[in-house]
Amino acid sequence: MKIVRNILRAIMLLYKRILCKLAFATTSVESETVVFESFQGRSYACNPRAIFEELRDAKNKNYTLIWSFRDSNKKVEGASTVKYESWGYYRALGRAKYWIFNSNVRPFLKPKAEQIFVQTWHGTPLKKIGMDVPTSPLNYKNEAQKFSYMISPSKYCTEKLISAFGLDQLGKEDIVLETGYARNDELQSRTGDVEQIKKQLGIPADKKVILYAPTFRDNKHSEVGGYSNADGLDWDKLREQIGDDYVVLFRAHYFVAKQLNVSKYEGFVFNVSSYENVNELYIASDILVTDYSSVFFDYANLHRPIYFYMYDSDDYKTNARDFYIGEEELPGPVARTQDELVQMINNGNKEWQDKYDAFNAKFNYLDNGHCARTIIERIGL
16 A cells, blocks of 8 residues: 555655646746745745735736645735745746745745745744755755745844755855845734734633643654644643633644644633634733744743643653754753643743843744845845
8 A cells, every 4th residue: 555655655646746847848937927936836835825915916017926725715915826846836936026924835846036035934943854854855955956045034033044054055045135024023013902802812811821832743644644743732631720710722743733633622622723823812811831843932022921742752862853943042940740740830931031042032033024035135135
C-alpha cells in the first residue's frame, strides 16, 4: 500500500511540475500584480495577510492582488483568488511581479529572473529549523536560492534565518530585512476589542481565558496518522482544578488540528484550531500557555502572563529538536507537571516582569504598529 501511495504522489508531483512549466512559459510578468499565500494556501493569515491589507487599503496604490487557497470557495475583499496548485494558480505565479509567502514552496516552483520572492516566514524560532537541524529532510538552502527578500523581526531572528537557510553560504545575508513583523501590527492597535472577540467566540463574560497553543512533535509521526497531538494535559482534572474561574481556547498546530476532539469538554475547552486570525485569540485571552511553539514571541507584545508547559522537554530536545535559546531567557516560568502549571496560573507571574521586559527588548523591539508599511517600502511596492 505504501508503494502505491508513493507512486501516486510521484505521478501527481510530475503533473504539477508540467502545469507549472506550461503556465510560466505562456505568461509574461506584470509589474503591478502581487500573489499572497499563507501556510501553503491553508489560510488567510500571518504576515502575508497584514502586508496585503496594508497594500489594499493604501490610497496611492493600484495593484492586482491575488490570494491562493486550498479552499476554492474562499473569498477575500479586495483580491481575486485562485485554487492552490491549480492551472490558475501557476498562471498567477507566472505573471505576478511579487510573491509574498510565509512558508516553503514546492522544490520545482522557482520565480523568473525578473520576479521578486518575499519570504516573510512565520515566527521567531525557539526550536532549531532548517540547516541548523542536521537530520532535517528539507533542503532550506535550495529554498533560499529563490528568495529576493526575507523578513525578520529582530537581529536575533536575522542570525537564525541566515544560518537555517544557509544564506551566508550563498552570499545572500543582505536579503534579510529587519523590519519587525507585519502580523504584530494588529496587536498594537486592537487590544480594546476583547469583549467583542469574546462574544464572537461564545466565551462566558465572567470567565478568564487561557489560550493553550502547543506545537506538534517531530518525533511522533506515522505514515497513516501523520503527526500526533500534544497530549500532556488531563482535561478532566484541569476542569476540576480551574474550571470555576477559567475557560481554555485550545489551538493546535495545523499539522495536527484535524485530529483534535474536545467535544466532551464543551463549555470549558473551545477548539479554536481553525480560527483564522490568531491575533484575535491573543487579544481575547488573559494568559498564554505553550510549550515549544513560537507563539509566545508575538504574544509578549501584549505584556500578559505566559507559562511554558514542557512536560516532555528532555524527550523533545533529545529526539525531536534542540533549542536556540535557553529557559533562562523565556518571559515566564516553566512547568513540568500539570499541578505545577496550575499552581503558576493561580499564583500569577508578577515576579517575571524584569525578564519579560528584557525579552521584549531583545526580540520585539521593532514591533511598532507600522511594520507592514515599512516592509512594503523596503521591498519596493
